[in-house]
Amino acid sequence: MAPLAGAGAVLAGAAAVALLSAALVLYELPLDAVLQRAFSLHTAHSIKDMENTLPLVRNIIPPQTSKKHKGQDGRIGVVGGCQEYTGAPYFAAISALKVGADLSHVFCTREAAPVIKSYSPELIVHPVLDSPGAVHDVEEWLPRLHALVVGPGLGRDGTLLKNVKGILEAAKARDIPVVIDADGLWLIAQHPALIQGYRKAVLTPNHVEFNRLSEAVLREPGNGSDREAVRRLSQALGNVTVVRKGERDVLSDGEQVLECAQEGSSRRCGGQGDLLSGALGVLVHWALLAGPEKTNGCSPLLLAAVGACSLTRQCSHQAFQKHGRSTTTTDMIAEVGPAFRRLFEA
Numbered sequence: 380m381a382p383l384a385g386a387g388a389v390l391a392g393a394a395a396v397a398l399l400s401a402a403l404v405l406y407e408l409p410l411d412a413v414l415q416r417a418f419s420l421h422t423a424h425s426i427k428d429m430e431n432t433l434p435l436v437r438n439i440i441p442p443q444t445s446k447k448h449k450g451q452d453g454r455i456g457v458v459g460g461c462q463e464y465t466g467a468p469y470f471a472a473i474s475a476l477k478v479g480a481d482l483s484h485v486f487c488t489r490e491a492a493p494v495i496k497s498y499s500p501e502l503i504v505h506p507v508l509d510s511p512g513a514v515h516d517v518e519e520w521l522p523r524l525h526a527l528v529v530g531p532g533l534g535r536d537g538t539l540l541k542n543v544k545g546i547l548e549a550a551k552a553r554d555i556p557v558v559i560d561a562d563g564l565w566l567i568a569q570h571p572a573l574i575q576g577y578r579k580a581v582l583t584p585n586h587v588e589f590n591r592l593s594e595a596v597l598r599e600p601g602n603g604s605d606r607e608a609v610r611r612l613s614q615a616l617g618n619v620t621v622v623r624k625g626e627r628d629v630l631s632d633g634e635q636v637l638e639c640a641q642e643g644s645s646r647r648c649g650g651q652g653d654l655l656s657g658a659l660g661v662l663v664h665w666a667l668l669a670g671p672e673k674t675n676g677c678s679p680l681l682l683a684a685v686g687a688c689s690l691t692r693q694c695s696h697q698a699f700q701k702h703g704r705s706t707t708t709t710d711m712i713a714e715v716g717p718a719f720r721r722l723f724e725a
């Protein structure tokens with residue numbers, strides 16, 4: 380049995396490599412040719428859908444012209460950053476800028492603020508998250524923000540989570556798109572109603588966060604195939620978009636299920652998910668702005684998620700080629716520009 384099983388694994392591996400090669404060849408097709416391929420909203424979805432979806436991601440990228448003013452290509456807010464975690468909100472906020480947002484704000488605790496500021500003069504840092512008026516302070520900024528990324532480096536302190544609950548409610552009341560990651564997902568696992576049915580939310584759980592959410596929402600530990608489990612969680616949350624990160628990223632809005640198998644790397648250093656969440660904040664804004672004629676009937680949030688997943692993995696791939704085992708998230712952030720051009724502008 381063992382040799383047969385081994386041979387099966389080799390054959391399956393070869394088939395996967397062949398599929399991936401075919402996908403890469405297809406990426407070289409002219410944009411129009413790929414766009415003409417049918418894009419089905421209702422059938423089973425596979426790697427093929429990625430091939431069809433990436434060109435649509437190109438469609439949502441705003442053109443660079445001399446007529447724009449500062450802020451037009453994105454003002455993104457990251458809610459997170461506490462005594463223990465200052466890297467995560469920095470990674471998310473700087474990634475938003477590197478993808479193409481014009482302004483990136485971080486709303487963090489008083490102690491974390493000078494640390495995060497010292498990493499980069501490009502970030503606008505508000506030391507408000509642990510103040511008694513936190514919700515009001517952030518609310519004042521909401522009209523000037525296009526999207527919020529909630530959770531990187533937030534921690535699990537009860538007072539902070541209560542404030543973030545209020546901030547999320549205020550963001551929803553203003554119809555602001557939200558990406559929820561890391562400890563923001565911990566909060567959602569405690570209070571799923573916070574996000575229930577909010578179609579402008581994307582959740583980006585890792586393996587452990589996904590199981591925690593599934594337990595909380597469906598009373599099951601992410602059972603079934605990856606694809607089915609992700610679709611079920613999204614459906615149970617009222618079609619909130621869910622991106623389950625992993626060896627392959629699985630994305631669903633409760634109807635469609637897509638997979639991102641863009642080549643990444645075998646390096647699993649911390650912070651890669653934070654990069655993804657920051658990039659997604661910008662792409663969600665762009666996708667919603669682009670309108671239905673650009674998104675060809677596909678969910679704008681799913682398109683944005685495909686973009687962010689592909690980009691993060693491509694950054695990982697490029698950084699790993701240069702730095703191998705010593706690759707860190709900072710090396711990946713240096714690859715955001717070249718990876719973006721390669722995937723979406725070549």
Ligand SMILES: NC(=O)C1=CN([C@@H]2O[C@H](COP(=O)(O)OP(=O)(O)OC[C@H]3O[C@@H](n4cnc5c(N)ncnc54)[C@H](O)[C@@H]3O)[C@@H](O)[C@H]2O)[C@@H](O)CC1
Pocket residue numbers: 463464465466467468530531532533534561562585586587588649650652653
């Ligand atoms: N430099 C920084 O400041 C960083 C801070 N981070 C923050 O750290 C806080 C906790 O995040 P965690 O992700 O550790 O969440 P958890 O505290 O829920 O821990 C998850 C645990 O699961 C493990 N795990 C992750 N993926 C797994 C997989 N596929 N299979 C099995 N085990 C897996 C991790 O090693 C971790 O120990 C968050 O606020 C997060 O944003 C991280 O983003 C990493 C970088």
Ligand SMILES: Nc1ncnc2c1ncn2[C@@H]1O[C@H](COP(=O)(O)OP(=O)(O)OP(=O)(O)O)[C@@H](O)[C@H]1O
Pocket residue numbers: 561584585586624625626627628643644645647648649650651652653654655688691692
């Ligand atoms: N086994 C894997 N093989 C290839 N890529 C992976 C693998 N696991 C995760 N990734 C990729 O790494 C990125 C981050 O996913 P990960 O599961 O590490 O998130 P995370 O735990 O939230 O990260 P962070 O440390 O920022 O909190 C995603 O782009 C994902 O596609």
Ligand SMILES: [Mg+2]
Pocket residue numbers: 560561585652653
């Ligand atoms: Mg994470």
